[in-house]
Amino acid sequence: MEPKQLEPGKPRGKCRKWLLRVSTGLNPRTGKYGEKTKTFSGTYREAKAALAEFEQEVENQSSNAPGRKLTFEQLAEEYVPHRLNMKQIEESTANKIEGLLDALSRHIGKMPAGKLEPYMIQNAVKAMLSGDSASGKPLSGTYVNMVLQTASTMYNLYAIPQGLAFRNPFENVERPRVDTEEREPLTREQQENLIKACTPTDRHHAAVMLALLAGLRRSECAKLQWKNVNLIDGILMLPDTKAHNRKLTAIPVQEALVVYLLARKEEQARQMKKYGVIQGDEHTVCANELGDPLDPKVLGRWWQRNRKKLGCEGVHFHDLRHTFATESAKILPPKVIQQLLRQKDERVSMRIYTHVNTDDLEEAVAKLNAK
Template identity: 30%
Template sequence: MEDKPKSKCRKWKIKISVGINPATGKYAQRAMTFHGSYTEAVQAREDFKRKLLGMSHAESKKMTLSQCCELWLDAADPFHQLSENARYSRQCAVKAVCHCIGALPVSQITDKHVVDMVKGWIEGKTLSGRRYSGNTINIYCSALSGMMTHFAIPKGYASRNPFAGYSSVKKDQREVNAISVKQFERLAYDIYDQQDPRCMALLLALLAGCRANEALAVQWKDIQGGFITIKGTKSKAANATLPMIDTLADMLAMWRVTQANNMKALQLTQTPETYVSTNLIYEQESYSTLNRAWKKLGSELGFDDPRPHDLRHWFVSYLCMSDMNIKAIQQMARHSDITTTMDIYARIHERDLAAETAKIQRFGADSSQTLPSADEIRSVFSV
């Protein structure tokens, strides 16, 4: 509807957008003519909008948050242009929020409902029974805030956005314990000695610095001539073809032969599209399976609260202790900011710190000057 004119107009042309027309690629509109005052025309516009949606005013006020979210998920990506990760993130956000307040009418949700929901998440009142991290809570609330702003309110299902006043929860900064160079090398052999197809992703995380989902997506065609192609999950900039350390190249070469023989025994054929890390029937492994496998193995090896991402931290720390160029370490870790590499990922074990300190020679070791002896020092103070 056009803006309110200065003169008293009793005839209005109301236009409502009904989405993009697939045939033309342009926004389609429906129009109607209304006679009355401006206030009446505004109400008529809302009634016309609900009529096009096939819903009465009373029905729209009774719509629950779960129903609204279902409509939003269908309408948000009608041509399936969103990435799989973005679509999955929205679905997770909807599932988590609707578990707590999904039965409430979307028009009656208040700021207090949102605050109580977030407190419950922090306390562990979730679908899985485990508390959400600050980063996860912020992502979920941001997704629902966008749904309210760009879908629920324009459609007339709600008049305000209760997620708009939400204050972000401080992100968790879990400190990753450092391990020594010897522990790192021993861990690599411990993982490989499992000869478990589910553990190969752990090896890629430890010796190539892959994130968990990146390691799960590596196929044999991505490993050629001592290089590994990593398909980044965080951004396109994270895609890279990087050299492998010799130990990893040797382990993967041996595992490729072992995997081929095991698959042959099951009447399966290994191809370049076969995943390096698989489940027990040699299909692509899921993150939950990988997480359980590492928690079990890590606990057996003496690590406290092990997480797959810890392996990536230890990879960066190992490169730092190997005297590699700092910029090369940043490139191997695929970080856009070197402070992330140095301040968050790099950790030095106290044993290695002592060894590094011992490399510093005594002052004057390479010059003709020498420090005074103990007898000379005593003679000075005895005067």
């Protein structure tokens, strides 16, 4: 299209007002062709240059326009909201994905997503491992691997299907060594002491018990509502991470947790009553006396401040879930562990199961050697 003169009485060379029009293609709902317009002031040559920019702008705004040209940074900004809108991930997962992709955007963010080459990514990997990060500290090999896997998934699930790239440049990138030490579960003594220390009056303690005795994630501990707690049958209704619709699945829990939750519910109702709040099914197990839910980040900071006096110095909150998985692996098969933990990848459960049973085998052989 050519710029349209808005001063018809003047020759083109002297016209200074123009109408820029860009076709938006066939509307699949109406079956009609649409267009976007805007006015421009300047010479004809300037109007033509403005029209070319306008065409590019409209093309990038069209979510179904084939061959859109986005930078890696723009692709990442579009990908996360897309998955949220499609109900494929939760807000907490979206925040993690954004953080991982931001680490990479620091190095390759301005590169067109469709022209990204493996050697560019490899250079970014070396830079992140060397300390070129937002914190100024070297990133671990484990974290960089998570960054690469997240970006690779973005290309496979979104960039390529949307026609924003024709190949996945992350497939041939050499991965760094996984260098994070394997987390150790709590000892039997630590578990017993921690359970004794947890009272039904403290909402943070309720989260600890849910993680240690039922394997809930930190965010799940904070968000669990009483309506999803069946204290008669000893059942928790928890999100099934394997299901795209985030349906709830029934998870049986051990008697010790049921006893604690009965006391917690009674104590919470008593605390709320003092402030004129009536406990309801919509309240969370970890709500305070005013009915306010516990923020997962606040829970994390509380654990870091208090873990030492609870006999868990250096222990991460997630290690409580890992401890539950390890204890389960001593008596349950991998498939059952996967169901209790609601893991998408059964290899995680198998790894825990194999690790625990290898320890048992080594202990048995050691006893034979002692004879």
